[in-house]
Amino acid sequence: MVDLRTEVAGVRLRNPTMLASGFLDETGGSMARVYEAGAGAVVTKSIGPQPREGYPNPTIVELDAGLLNAVGLPNPGIVEYEQEVKRARAAGAVVIGSVFGKDADEYATVAAKMATYGVKAIELNLSCPHAKGLGTEIAQHEDAVQEFTRAVKDVVSLPVFPKLSPNVQDITTFAVAAEKGGADGIVAINTLKAMAITPELKMPSLANRFGGLSGPALRPIGVRAVYDICEKVHIPVIGVGGIGSGRDALEYIMAGASAVQVGTAIISKGLGVFNEITKEMASLLEDAGFRSVPEAIGVAHA
Amino acid sequence: MPRIQVVPLLEVVRETPTTMTYRFRADLGGQPGQFLMVWIPRYDELPMALSYLGAVKGITVRDYGDATHMLAAFNAGDRIGIRGPYGNVFRLQGEKVLAVGGGSGTASMIAAIESFAQQGARVVTAVGAKAANELLFVERANASGEVHIATDDGSRGFKGFVPALAEKLVEREKFDQILTCGPERMMKAVVDLARKRGIPVQASLERYMKCGIGICDACSLDDQLVCVDGPIFTAEQLEGSEDFGHFRRDKSGRRVAA
Numbered sequence: 040m041v042d043l044r045t046e047v048a049g050v051r052l053r054n055p056t057m058l059a060s061g062f063l064d065e066t067g068g069s070m071a072r073v074y075e076a077g078a079g080a081v082v083t084k085s086i087g088p089q090p091r092e093g094y095p096n097p098t099i100v101e102l103d104a105g106l107l108n109a110v111g112l113p114n115p116g117i118v119e120y121e122q123e124v125k126r127a128r129a130a131g132a133v134v135i136g137s138v139f140g141k142d143a144d145e146y147a148t149v150a151a152k153m154a155t156y157g158v159k160a161i162e163l164n165l166s167c168p169h170a171k172g173l174g175t176e177i178a179q180h181e182d183a184v185q186e187f188t189r190a191v192k193d194v195v196s197l198p199v200f201p202k203l204s205p206n207v208q209d210i211t212t213f214a215v216a217a218e219k220g221g222a223d224g225i226v227a228i229n230t231l232k233a234m235a236i237t238p239e240l241k242m243p244s245l246a247n248r249f250g251g252l253s254g255p256a257l258r259p260i261g262v263r264a265v266y267d268i269c270e271k272v273h274i275p276v277i278g279v280g281g282i283g284s285g286r287d288a289l290e291y292i293m294a295g296a297s298a299v300q301v302g303t304a305i306i307s308k309g310l311g312v313f314n315e316i317t318k319e320m321a322s323l324l325e326d327a328g329f330r331s332v333p334e335a336i337g338v339a340h341a
Numbered sequence: 342m343p344r345i346q347v348v349p350l351l352e353v354v355r356e357t358p359t360t361m362t363y364r365f366r367a368d369l370g371g372q373p374g375q376f377l378m379v380w381i382p383r384y385d386e387l388p389m390a391l392s393y394l395g396a397v398k399g400i401t402v403r404d405y406g407d408a409t410h411m412l413a414a415f416n417a418g419d420r421i422g423i424r425g426p427y428g429n430v431f432r433l434q435g436e437k438v439l440a441v442g443g444g445s446g447t448a449s450m451i452a453a454i455e456s457f458a459q460q461g462a463r464v465v466t467a468v469g470a471k472a473a474n475e476l477l478f479v480e481r482a483n484a485s486g487e488v489h490i491a492t493d494d495g496s497r498g499f500k501g502f503v504p505a506l507a508e509k510l511v512e513r514e515k516f517d518q519i520l521t522c523g524p525e526r527m528m529k530a531v532v533d534l535a536r537k538r539g540i541p542v543q544a545s546l547e548r549y550m551k552c553g554i555g556i557c558d559a560c561s562l563d564d565q566l567v568c569v570d571g572p573i574f575t576a577e578q579l580e581g582s583e584d585f586g587h588f589r590r591d592k593s594g595r596r597v598a599a
Binding site for chain 2: 061062063064065066068069071072084090091092093095096097098099100101102110113114115116119122237239240242244246302303305306309
């Protein structure tokens with residue numbers, strides 16, 4: 040029997056799968072359900088200081104390549120969100136709180152509040168590709184990533200995981216900046232900036248015109264990013280992008296990820312995807328002679 | 342293959358002063374109770390129940406907000422985007438069915454009313470509206486069985502709310518199941534009535550949606566999703582719900598009064 044338990048910067052997980060931010064995580068009821076369906080942890084929707092409606096519809100488009108979205112960071116605001124985290128925690132869920140803001144102060148303020156709700160770690164959404172004027176866009180610079188990470192580290196005693204964008208020249212320099220800012224781990228990657236056009240209407244398919252691409256097309260890009268990041272930093276990495284099977288997850292783990300996040304695959308596979316991934320991962324690890332997940336982390340670097 | 346089809350409207354029919362039916366040809370299946378995500382280009386994308394199945398499909402929409410108001414100005418030849426069908430399906434149980442519709446809610450049930458009648462069931466429909474001129478699909482329901490009417494102002498039929506009319510009907514006749522769609526507090530009254538009488542009930546719920554495919558969490562009802570677990574729920578599924586009849590989520594995800 041392979042031991043699927045793993046640990047990221049002190050956050051203990053029953054298995055290496057997490058719900059990726061932005062999927063079924065606006066409400067406590069849904070997060071509880073995802074955890075009960077087998078996820079090792081759930082990452083919340085990215086929460087900001089104030090309620091925010093997000094963009095008008097259409098906010099998602101399904102493509103052969105994956106899912107294109109520009110939802111625009113809708114969220115009920117950090118104050119109201121307390122009841123959702125409590126509802127998820129009441130079901131026993133391991134919750135990681137994702138936050139965003141317009142500057143370092145806002146990130147710190149929201150993260151400090153989120154920390155009081157009983158989350159096990161803070162994820163910093165530094166990389167949403169389609170929200171104007173928020174830190175997600177500002178954080179296109181390494182020094183901003185370092186500054187925002189430091190600002191949050193200064194006010195919370197929980198592990199802090201900046202989530203990085205692939206829409207940059209070299210993602211590893213951002214990972215190094217996050218590490219310098221005191222990050223306890225890195226989440227890579229967020230969606231890839233993209234667009235679809237509906238020819239019959241001669242207009243972009245999303246109301247926001249462009250958005251972020253997720254799903255299978257992202258996997259080789261994410262695996263490469265995780266592999267390269269792991270060569271440059273000494274903190275754990277959480278891999279995300281196009282994971283829908285145990286084999287997909289193992290690619291990330293062998294590239295160096297300590298855990299993985301799953302989102303878009305829920306559309307085609309439902310919430311059973313978490314159990315499906317962990318079962319397949321266990322079987323593949325066993326076949327390859329591994330007894331635990333940590334033994335397999337980063338083995339592709341050898 | 343894109344999941345969105347862009348289709349020209351073949352016909353736009355005014356059903357009531359506030360409600361229009363839009364017909365279009367689309368090869369995408371669809372069963373009674375299911376819905377489409379309908380893109381009104383430049384304005385919005387909204388979930389809308391199929392009010393006509395078959396080759397020439399239809400949606401029937403009340404003009405209640407900015408986007409539906411824009412849609413009301415669309416004519417034959419104008420194009421909309423559609424994706425779906427999404428959601429679960431009304432199921433026929435037994436031989437005698439009571440359908441209870443309020444306002445534009447009958448639009449979500451009319452395909453089931455017709456389908457159940459074609460399968461040989463006796464279908465009694467209680468149609469409610471604020472006033473006589475807002476009654477929807479009375480003739481179509483009548484062609485599939487028996488129709489009873491309730492108006493808030495008494496301008497036609499029973500004066501009062503449609504759940505009170507439904508209560509009279511279940512006192513008079515034994516039904517094997519009840520279908521309902523309409524304002525949520527109305528449906529709650531119907532579900533409570535059905536539960537009290539021990540009659541199985543299917544209620545078609547409505548929520549704001551962004552994705553329609555089970556990821557955005559905007560349509561959550563307790564820990565259920567109206568888009569993929571619903572839109573049709575049984576009394577058992579709604580039993581103990583804190584949200585049904587009380588709360589919905591606004592666009593930011595805040596829990597607000599339904």
